[in-house]
Amino acid sequence: MERRTIGAATLEVGAVGLGCMPMSWAYAGSRQRGEESLRAVHRALDLGSTLLDTADMYGPFKNELLVGRVLKERRAEAFVSTKVGLLVGEQHIVANGRPGYVKRACDASLRRLQTDVIDLYQLHRADPEVPVEETWGAMAELVRAGKVRALGLCAVGARAGRRTGARLHDGTIRQLERVQQVFPVSAVEAELSVWSPDALDALLPWCAARGVGFLAAMPLGNGFLTGTLTPGEGFERDDMRARHPRFTAEMMAANQPIVAGLRRVAARHGDGVTPAHVAIAWVLAQGSHVVPVPGTKQERWVTQNASAGTLRLTPQDLTELAALPAAQGSWD
Helix, strand or coil: CCEEEECCCCEEEECCCEECHHHCCCCCHHHCCHHHHHHHHHHHHHHCCCEEECCCCCCCCHHHHHHHHHHHHHHHHCEEEEEECEEECCCCEEECCCHHHHHHHHHHHHHHHCCCCEEEEEECCCCCCCCHHHHHHHHHHHHHCCCEEEEEEECCCHHHHHHHCCCCCHHHHHHHHHHCCCCCCCEEEEECECCECHHHCCHHHHHHHCCCEEEEECCCHHHHHHCCCCCCCCCCCCCHHHHCCCCCHHHHHHCHHHHHHHHHHHHHCCCCCCHHHHHHHHHHCCCCCEEEECECCCHHHHHHHHHHHHCCCCHHHHHHHHCCCCCCCCCC
């Protein structure tokens, strides 16, 4: 697989990563199977998808424990990204950016991941009660202590920006400019896909201009862009898509032209090329500093996602994809 670098620290990873969240968080719990997920992680490393993206809140903690079982055997082959800053309660999620907590959380993540260093430690969300510079300073101390190699920041939630009327990523850019004064940002993680291209407006150029890597979360649109979901099929109650405004039966039907466009492009590239291949290839085409991180818990989808790294879209393909209708049913 092609290799790409993240940030000024020139951290090298496979061009297509693996989002581990679906293995233990946010999607249907009845379909989460530990052994199947372990096979998926092993398959990713076999194929060169070295970036494993997790977080302490996924599970909570279960996801890091699962990834740690693989790292115990194959640490040298993996690039580990995990996150800090969110605590999960019974019915709520709260931010915690206190420096003492950040340091304790890092030690706990290291134990669960069965490693002595985290390649990329990301701030999941800034704590509104703590200046982000203080949180970032504590994370920088972890780098100096040899527990972390580089630091990253996850984008501020989409709905907050929409409510204020600001551009989607203005808040994230403001945070980035503040923490950059404390310690270099190596990577930013934010949603980027054919049906959620907002990062192209300002966030992706901000990263490119400063040598900051961009981890593209949800490049397959939470599964919609694969073309394998049926409108009206429904989701289990614990699946986040059951509450997402783009995943009502009405909006899934309305957004089918986007999938149809992906299918048309795929058909031009021959048998075996799928809408998912095209969706990931589109993300890869947005810049050499961009690494899509599709999430899955199944070995067969890991294999398909990794193979998208060899698909090269033509200028005609990119023009056609740029002309697809905007997705309906956003957070607006």
